[in-house]
Amino acid sequence: MQNRYSGSPIKTVLVTGATGFLGWMISKNLCRYGYQVIGTGRSESRAQKVVKNFEYIKADISDTTTLDKICHDKQPDVIVHCAGIAHQKMFRPLPDTLYDKINYHAAVNLAQISGKNNPNLYFIFLSSICVYGENGNINVDETDQCNPTSAYAKSKLKAEIRLNALFETGCIRKLDILRLAPVYATDRRINLEKRICAPGKLFYFKYGSGQQKLSVLARKNLVDFIRYRISVDNAKRTCSIMNISDPEPCSFNEMIRLMNFEPTGHKKPVFTIPLQSINIASQIARFCFPTKKQFISSCHHKLIRDIVINNQRMLESGFKPKYTIENILQKKHG
Numbered sequence: 621m622q623n624r625y626s627g628s629p630i631k632t633v634l635v636t637g638a639t640g641f642l643g644w645m646i647s648k649n650l651c652r653y654g655y656q657v658i659g660t661g662r663s664e665s666r667a668q669k670v671v672k673n674f675e676y677i678k679a680d681i682s683d684t685t686t687l688d689k690i691c692h693d694k695q696p697d698v699i700v701h702c703a704g705i706a707h708q709k710m711f712r713p714l715p716d717t718l719y720d721k722i723n724y725h726a727a728v729n730l731a732q733i734s735g736k737n738n739p740n741l742y743f744i745f746l747s748s749i750c751v752y753g754e755n756g757n758i759n760v761d762e763t764d765q766c767n768p769t770s771a772y773a774k775s776k777l778k779a780e781i782r783l784n785a786l787f788e789t790g791c792i793r794k795l796d797i798l799r800l801a802p803v804y805a806t807d808r809r810i811n812l813e814k815r816i817c818a819p820g821k822l823f824y825f826k827y828g829s830g831q832q833k834l835s836v837l838a839r840k841n842l843v844d845f846i847r848y849r850i851s852v853d854n855a856k857r858t859c860s861i862m863n864i865s866d867p868e869p870c871s872f873n874e875m876i877r878l879m880n881f882e883p884t885g886h887k888k889p890v891f892t893i894p895l896q897s898i899n900i901a902s903q904i905a906r907f908c909f910p911t912k913k914q915f916i917s918s919c920h921h922k923l924i925r926d927i928v929i930n931n932q933r934m935l936e937s938g939f940k941p942k943y944t945i946e947n948i949l950q951k952k953h954g
Contacts, residue, residue, distance in 0.1 A: 631850065632656045634696035636681055636730065637703030639663040641808060642746065642839065646700055647674060649843045655850070658694050661703070681726045684733060691737040698742045698850055699734055701727055706772065716771040723775035728782045735791035742794040743783065744846060749799050749835065749863060749929050751777040754918040761930040762799070762861045769914055780861070787859045794858055796849060801837040801865035801929060806948055812836065812875050815922060823888045824880070828895040830873035833926040835865040838948045841941040848939045862937070863929040870945045878949040895924055 633650055637643035638659025647659045651673040660679040679686045681703040704723045705714065727745060735741050750773035751766045768774045780797050787795040802811035815834065816824050845864060880887050902920040906913045934941075 631697040632658065632694060633698045633700060633850065634658045634660070634690070634694065634734070635700045635702060636660050637701075638676065640702060641805075642803065642842065643700075643702035645839055645843050646702065646846055647671070649847055650850070653847060653851075658690065658696060660690065681730070682721055684729050687730055688733050688737075691734045695738055696734065697738065697740070698744065699730065700744045700746075700846060701730060702746050704746070704776075714771070716774075719771040719775040720778070723772065724778045724782070727779040728786070731783055731786050731792055735786065739790075740793045741791075742796075742850070743792045744796045744798065744849065745779065745783055747776045747780055747797050747799045748773060749801050749865075749927070751780065751799060752929075754921055754927070758926055758928050759930050760863070760928070762863060762933060769918055784859060794856075795860070797859075797861045798842075798845075798864045799861065799929070800842065801835040801863070803837045803839050803842060804945070804948070805839040806951055808839070809879070809949075812879070812945075816872055816875050816879070818891075821888070824876045824890045826872060826876060826890055826892045827898055827923050828893075830871060830876065830892075832872050832924065833869040833928050834872070834875075835863075835869045835927065835929045835931070836945060837865045838941070838943040838945065840943045840948065841866060844943075845934070845939050845941070849937070852938070860933070860937075862933045863931050864934055865929055865931045866944055867931075867941050868944070869926075869928045874945065878946060881950055898924055 633655050635643050635647045635650070635657055638647045638657075639661035643659065643661065647657045648671055650657050651671050655673060657674045659674060659676045660681070661676070662678065662680055664676075664678055677690060679690065681687070703726070705719055731741075731743050734743070749760070750770065751768050752760050752764060753767035754769055754773075766777050768777050783792070783795060783797065786792050804811050813821060816826070818825055842864060876890055880890070898920065902916060905916045909916065
């Protein structure tokens with residue numbers, strides 16, 4: 621069997637977090653293009669769905685014994701590591717040690733185990749643009765200094781550093797570290813809504829002029845990019861760090877306009893809040909919750925500043941993202 625891009629032999633791909641928002645769509649897409657996919661996850665909810673070329677194994681990503689058995693028995697050529705713990709909420713914090721356990725140690729252990737079983741391993745690690753820090757960034761590229769502020773971002777950066785070290789020692793033949801912009805889909809808009817929606821999602825907030833720009837990533841673009849990377853010639857031993865996003869950033873005004881697009885059923889009133897009011901509210905919140913100062917400052921910066929990444933490396937890889945926030949939210953591509 622050969623894949624539809626390069627004519628190379630079909631590969632076995634292990635996708636961790638295969639029941640999640642990203643992992644499930646990546647798994648289905650790779651199966652559709654003829655890859656043999658082994659999916660792992662803690663849930664059985666999606667495992668009941670019959671997908672050709674897909675095998676699901678319930679497994680805890682931190683269980684090294686189970687991972688060792690899977691990698692030994694299945695001998696994956698490629699691992700797409702989607703599993704992890706996402707951002708915490710202000711009043712429901714998770715311990716930093718849990719982020720380290722899942723986002724750092726589990727990723728590193730998986731790479732070591734799989735590299736031991738297959739010296740030609742291609743490891744794809746889903747990281748985040750949060751590793752750059754969240755104080756407002758313009759045109760950030762992969763060579764810029766990282767200054768993560770949250771436990772989530774710190775654990776992702778630690779994993780990046782350790783995975784790169786494993787590549788340097790020859791444990792991994794090929795490594796892609798993908799720093800993802802906030803991901804969204806037609807039916808999953810939380811990364812957009814939390815920047816423009818009031819509590820309860822009863823109406824939209826426009827902060828100041830609403831011209832603040834944000835790099836975002838359509839899930840379909842990520843799915844296509846991963847399939848593209850797996851399909852190209854993988855003979856070279858390379859380590860790549862790439863910012864992954866839609867072709868262009870979008871403004872908060874654009875998000876509100878598209879979310880208020882009548883056929884979607886999300887139409888809500890829009891209220892403008894002066895930036896000075898946001899600044900005052902942030903100062904009061906930091907005073908009232910001194911232990912949450914860093915979290916509050918991060919949220920404040922996300923609302924009033926541009927966060928834009930440079931995706932030139934992604935484009936130079938030969939991949940051309942075809943989806944935009946407009947054709948995704950207006951459902952022009954299903």
